[in-house]
Amino acid sequence: MSGDIIDGKAFAERLRQRVAEAVPQFVETEARAPGLAVVIVGEDPASHVYVRSKGKATVAAGMASFEHRLPDTTSQEELIALVEQLNLDDAVDGILVQLPLPAGIDDKAVIEAIDPAKDVDGFHVANAGRLAVGEEGLVPCTPLGCLMLLKDRLGDLSGLEAVVVGRSNIVGKPMAQLLLQQNCTVTIAHSRTRDLPGVVRRADIVVAAVGRPEMIRGDWLKPGATVIDVGINRIAGEGDRTRLVGDVDFESARQVAGGITPVPGGVGPMTIAVLLRNTLVAACARAGIAPPAGL
Numbered sequence: 001m002s003g004d005i006i007d008g009k010a011f012a013e014r015l016r017q018r019v020a021e022a023v024p025q026f027v028e029t030e031a032r033a034p035g036l037a038v039v040i041v042g043e044d045p046a047s048h049v050y051v052r053s054k055g056k057a058t059v060a061a062g063m064a065s066f067e068h069r070l071p072d073t074t075s076q077e078e079l080i081a082l083v084e085q086l087n088l089d090d091a092v093d094g095i096l097v098q099l100p101l102p103a104g105i106d107d108k109a110v111i112e113a114i115d116p117a118k119d120v121d122g123f124h125v126a127n128a129g130r131l132a133v134g135e136e137g138l139v140p141c142t143p144l145g146c147l148m149l150l151k152d153r154l155g156d157l158s159g160l161e162a163v164v165v166g167r168s169n170i171v172g173k174p175m176a177q178l179l180l181q182q183n184c185t186v187t188i189a190h191s192r193t194r195d196l197p198g199v200v201r202r203a204d205i206v207v208a209a210v211g212r213p214e215m216i217r218g219d220w221l222k223p224g225a226t227v228i229d230v231g232i233n234r235i236a237g238e239g240d241r242t243r244l245v246g247d248v249d250f251e252s253a254r255q256v257a258g259g260i261t262p263v264p265g266g267v268g269p270m271t272i273a274v275l276l277r278n279t280l281v282a283a284c285a286r287a288g289i290a291p292p293a294g295l
C-alpha cells in the first residue's frame with residue numbers, strides 16, 4: 001500500500017486564485033487595494049528568498065506590497081518605530097516582521113508592538129488569546145493552512161485522534177487549538193515526550209513541526225493516518241548539493257500513511273496563500289465590511 005500525496009501546492013494555488021478574485025470587490029468599495037507590509041532585518045539569504053516570494057504573491061493577488069529591508073545593525077527601538085509607523089499607515093492592512101530577528105532584538109517586544117488588527121501572522125498575544133478562547137481573530141498562517149488541507153481531505157474531523165509533534169507558539173500550539181476547535185482529541189508531543197513513537201502511533205492525524213529532519217518514520221504511524229509535514233530542513237544531498245526535507249521520513253511514511261504532504265510542495269506554499277487570505281480578511285475587518293465567503 002502507498003498513501004496519497006496531498007498536493008499543498010495545488011490547493012494553495014486555488015486559494016490564491018480565490019483571494020485574487022475577491023480583491024476587486026474590496027478595491028471597488030474602498031477605492032484602494034489591500035496592503036501587506038513585510039519587514040526584514042539583516043542579510044540572511046534564505047529569508048530574503050521568502051520575502052521576495054511573499055511580495056510577488058501579494059502583487060499577483062492584486063494587493064499592494066510594501067517591503068522594508070533594514071540592515072542587521074538596526075536597533076530594537078528603530079524596528080519598533082517602523083512598526084508603529086506601519087500601524088498608523090492606512091494603506092497597510094497587514095504587517096509581517098520576518099523571523100528570526102538578529103541577536104539582540106527581542107522578537108516578543110517587536111510582535112507585541114504590531115497592531116493586533118494588522119497582525120497577519122497571528123503571533124500577537126491578543127490573537128493567540130482569541131484563538132485559545134474561541135473568539136474571532138487572525139490565525140497563524142501555517143497551522144491554518146494545515147487545517148485547510150486536513151478538512152479538504154478528511155471532511156469532518158470530529159472525534160479523530162490528532163497528535164501535534166512540536167509545541168512552538170507559531171505552529172504547534174495554535175495547531176492544537178485549531179484541531180481542538182474541530183473536536184479532535186488533541187495531544188501535543190515534544191522533545192521530552194516519553195515513547196514518542198507510541199504516542200504518534202495512536203494518531204489519525206499527525207502534524208509534524210519539530211524541526212528535526214526526517215525524524216518521524218513510517219513504522220511510527222497507524223496505517224491510514226493523515227500526515228501533515230510542517231518541517232522545512234535543508235540537508236546535505238548528492239555531492240555538494242543540498243536538499244529540502246521535512247520532519248517526516250517521506251519514503252517510509254508514505255508506505256503506511258493514508259495521505260501525506262510532501263516537502264517541498266506541501267505546507268510551505270499554503271503558508272504564503274494563507275498570508276494573502278489573512279491580509280484580505282484583515283483589510284475587510286479594518287474597513288468594516290464582511291470578509292468574502294469561503295475564504
Ligand SMILES: Nc1nc(=O)c2c([nH]1)NC[C@@H]1CN(c3ccc(C(=O)N[C@@H](CCC(=O)O)C(=O)O)cc3)C=[N+]21
Binds near residue numbers: 097232244266
Ligand atoms: N513572521 C514570519 N512569518 C512567516 O510565515 C515566516 C517567517 N516569519 N520566517 C520564515 C518562515 C518560513 N516561511 C516559509 C514560507 C513558505 C515556504 C515555501 O513556500 N516553501 C516551498 C519551497 C521553498 C524552497 O524551495 O526553498 C515549499 O515548501 O514547497 C517556506 C517557508 C514563512 N516563515
